[in-house]
Amino acid sequence: MESSYDVIVVGGGTSGLMAAIAAAESNSKVLLIEKNKRFGKKLLMTGGGRCNVTNNRMVDDLIHHIPGNGKFLYSTFAQFNNQDIMNFFESQGVSLKEEDHGRMFPVSNKSKTIVDTLVNRVKELGVTIATNTVVKKLLHETEITGVETEFETFYAPCVVLTTGGRTYPSTGSTGDGYKLAKKVGHTIAPLYPTESPLISEESFICEKTLQGISLRDICLSVLNKEGKTVTSHKMDLLFTHFGVSGPAALRCSSFVNQLLETQEHVVVALDCFPDLSEEELTKQIQAILTDTKKVLKNALQTFLPERLLHFYLEKLDIADLPANQLTDDQLAAIVDLWKNFPIQIVKTFPLEKSFVTGGGIHLKEINPKTMESKMMPGLFFGGELIDINGYTGGFNITAAFCTGHSAGKHAAEVASYFHY
Incomplete structure (x- = not known):
């Protein structure tokens, strides 16, 4: 496996898969690292195994249903929003249907349809994949230079962290990203369970x-x-x-x-x-x-x-x-x-048995337009790792897809400057 890339995405869940796709579609050479054997393990569980892929509401209404700092997402949704998520899946041949309260599902009623579509698009775009691989450290000087895994070191001017929160640790969401971010100077807002009995x-x-x-x-x-x-x-x-x-x-x-x-x-x-x-x-x-x-x-x-x-x-x-x-x-x-x-x-219920993690990487330390760290140039974030949480009904997954897309696209843009 090659050691040098434009963009490295750490975490192959909802946000990470979309980040890798967005970066690759922007002509970046991308490496996607996932600690599990397969991608989208938590995504397979969403919507009772049917995958509530987004919610068909106006942007203001979406943000209203994301009570945990939803207003931060205005810049993200101006670039890529729920309509773009639906268009993406339709363009990949996945038919969607609307159910009560605006919830959107694949007509197949199977989460596997959504995960397979994302993974197939990642492969189609030539993204390099490293599964069963744990990132131990972010490499940096005054800016990001790559990542160190348990097996080898990979270099890139841009790294996107999309490692998820701390809910359902069996899916790989064990809080790794918080530790990595903290080591490069980020503040973690206290974590707490949301969408919990x-x-x-x-x-x-x-x-x-x-x-x-x-x-x-x-x-x-x-x-x-x-x-x-x-x-x-x-x-x-x-x-x-x-x-x-x-x-x-x-x-x-x-x-x-x-x-x-x-x-x-x-x-x-x-x-x-x-x-x-x-x-x-x-x-x-x-x-x-x-x-x-x-x-x-x-x-x-x-x-x-x-x-x-x-x-x-x-x-x-x-x-x-x-x-x-x-x-x-x-x-x-x-x-x-x-x-x-x-x-x-x-x-x-405790975090480990709840649906969504509240808290996370402090939003004052993230550029809302690009999802890039204000503390460490070249580091980007997406998904549940950041201090945003919404209600069930497709709102969290929407935030994950959209922040992932923004992070991947802007990481690719920054990485392109290194070619000159």
């Missing part, structure tokens, strides 16, 4: 009272110490043996973790009827209870799953109360519980 020690969770209950289109809100709403998400929710999961819980997790840095627990509030005001819900309940002789747990069974309904009514000690004996205060208590049920959260 929420863990609770409430008695009804420990006793598995609600385990397995799934709710559609509820609203889950994260409250601060003063009881004010920090964020709210109207999505699906699942009660589990450890707490709550599902899209609504996952989207709340980064905010929960940030609050947990200064407090022992965080309260999330569950609204089972977010489309109804308390007054409207009160009227609907009253309409059902008019002229019925049933007890409440039978009279109100159309509103909620049976176990959850009984749980709520038993908390108020009125499950077996005849409907015609319900007082105004008791009715108000039902409505309040259905729309403002508090659940105390003590932690989330």
